[in-house]
Amino acid sequence: MSLVAEGRSYRWIAHDLGISKNTVTSIVQRYRFEDSKLCNPASTEPRTYP
Numbered sequence: 001m002s003l004v005a006e007g008r009s010y011r012w013i014a015h016d017l018g019i020s021k022n023t024v025t026s027i028v029q030r031y032r033f034e035d036s037k038l039c040n041p042a043s044t045e046p047r048t049y050p
Contacts, residue, residue, distance in 0.1 A: 001028070003016075004028055010024045010025055
């Protein structure tokens with residue numbers, strides 16, 4: 001993720017690591033999804049009032 005933070009393109013990262021651009025995209029999307037879940041820990045259960 002540090003390479004993305006540096007502003008490197010997915011194509012450059014893929015070439016440098018020897019993986020496909022689609023793999024880089026998948027990894028970044030997964031990381032951002034997990035990060036967003038950590039930033040918004042609100043419960044998805046409905047609220048109930050006694």
